[in-house]
Amino acid sequence: MQENKSENKIIITVYGADRIGIVAKVANVLAQYNVNIEDIKQTIMQDYFVMFLLGDISKAEKSFKEIKEAIQKAGEELHMEIWVQKKQIFDKMHNI
Amino acid sequence: MSYINADSILETIDMIRVHHLDIRTVTLALSLRDCCDADVKIAGEKIYEKITRYAKNLVAMANEIEEEYSIPIINKRISVTPISLVGESCKEYDYIHLAKVLDKAAKDVGVNFIGGFGALVEKGCTRGDIALIESIPEALKQTERICSSVNVASSKAGINMDAVLKMGQTIKQAAQLTADKDGIGAAKLVCFCNVPGDNPFMAGAFHGYGEPECALNVGVSGPGVVRAAIESLPEGTNFSDMANKIKQIAFKITSTGELVGREMAQRMNLPFGIIDLSLAPTPEIGDSVAGIFQAMGLEHAGAHGTTAALAMLNDAVKKGGIMASSHVGGLSGAFIPVSEDAGMIEAASKGCLTFDKLEAMTSVCSVGLDMIAIPGDTPADTISGIIADEMAIGMINKKTTAVRIIPAPNKKAGDKVVFGGLLGEAPIMNVNTLSSSKFVQRGGRIPAPIHSLNN
Secondary structure, eight states: OGOGGGGEEEEEEEESSSOOHHHHHHHHHHTTTEEEEEEEEEEETTTEEEEEEEEEEEOOSSSSHHHHHHHHHHHHHHOOOOEETTTTHHHHHHHO | OOOHHHHHHHHHHHHHHHHOOOOEEEEEEEGGGGHHHSSSSHHHHHHHHHHHHHTTHHHHHHHHHHHHTTOOEEEEEEEOOOOOHHHHTTSSOOOHHHHHHHHHHHHHHSSEEOOOOEOOSSSOHHHHHHHHHHHHHHHHHOSSEEEEEEEEEEEEEEEEHHHHHHHHHHHHHHHHHHHOOOOHHHHTTEEEESSSTTOOOOTTTTOOOOSSSEEEEEEEOOHHHHHHHHSSSOOTTOOHHHHHHHHOHHHHHHHHHHHHHHHHHHHTOOEEEEEEBOOOOOOTOOOOOOHHHHTTSSTTTTSSHHHHHHHHHHHHHHHHTTTTSSOOOOOOOOOOOSSOOOHHHOOOOOOSSSSSHHHHHHHHHSSSSEEEETTOOOOOHHHHHHHHHHHHHHHHHTTTTTEEEETTTOOOOOOEEEEEEEEEEBOOOOOSSSOOOHHTTOEEEEOOOOSSSOO
């Protein structure tokens, strides 16, 4: 069950000033890289737009590093701060 | 059901980007016991080959993991078998040559420090041990990345006062030979009591006996995270609740270190050794153990109550951290280096924090008198007296203690030394000028203490 391995899950966190097309742009990059979106959540915190996206990279052909760079490039174009991390760090840190 | 826990994600990101959570070091611990040879040149070749073979991917792997979890891995380092053991089979001792070999190997694999240029002499010195100790000042002068540690006492063996006397002279000489850099040689030299053989932090890291062929040890950090956690509590929160909060945050810090350590070890095909859950500060603002004392309610580090605050912090960090990992080791507590902690530097500069208070604090912290600059004209015998006191605290309390002090050449109390980087800067602190000479020159050993009647 390659797809369900936790090491294949990534969390993308996007924040900055709200504007049109943020979700579309990030989702477009993920589609290009064959990253499946499993969940999306978005909120406004202290006037900032924050979006969380859970992706699965098990079917992606490119490496994590290349995918991350592409997402971050999209973030720069949107003037948003973007973090791309393997989900394991959150699972490990917040669960006993 | 949603897989995304927004609060957890934001908390983690905040810990990293605002409060300086990082993996302080991934340290490859490596035995060099199979590198002994009668010919020092051949021993050197074996050492170089083994280190570069095992560590060739260390930096690349650390960078890869740093990228995947977006958590900085600040230092990549190597610790090796105490070199006195490796070098004493040589017909002619040439520890300087071995130091240069270690330095070159460290440079070629891209690590900033390599630890283990040292000896374990708590009960007595072999000929090789003496030769190594005598070579330390020159070795530190001629190399860039070597760290040296000498264990001169233990709760089981007592204190080797001959070694303490020698180390006072060695520290002084190490500083003098590097006078052009404020005596930085002494900043890479540490004396221990009850030294752990799996510590990943410099300058005291080495690969102890009883350790496997190799292992990957990890040291975490996060004083800023602990401070923020305490500050998030309602004002006047009592000690029980504050201790619980520290435990929770220590768990999170340590879990992250464990994840990184295990991933690194797996990818490098090495056994995972231990995680050292020490709170290691840096000179950066907001990454300070002294800042934790302020968050707890003390005006500054050094105020009455600091020792109690440190004791509680140290204990809570251990209790929280130990839940997060199956193998906790090394020094695992709170470090209180002066020059490497912005809050401690400030407290010392203002005169709030004295040498004597620091000594008291070492009885409850994880290590000891660390990165303290003292006047350059401090006699070697006084330094030996300082070491003897610190070793006594460790020996009696069955804990690790250490001394890393820098008698800064040509500087006096009130002046400043600047090492830069993680080693930071420090004001020169006053030490007691009364003579310790006749005491430390008696020679022999202070006997091991009785392990009952603990009063």
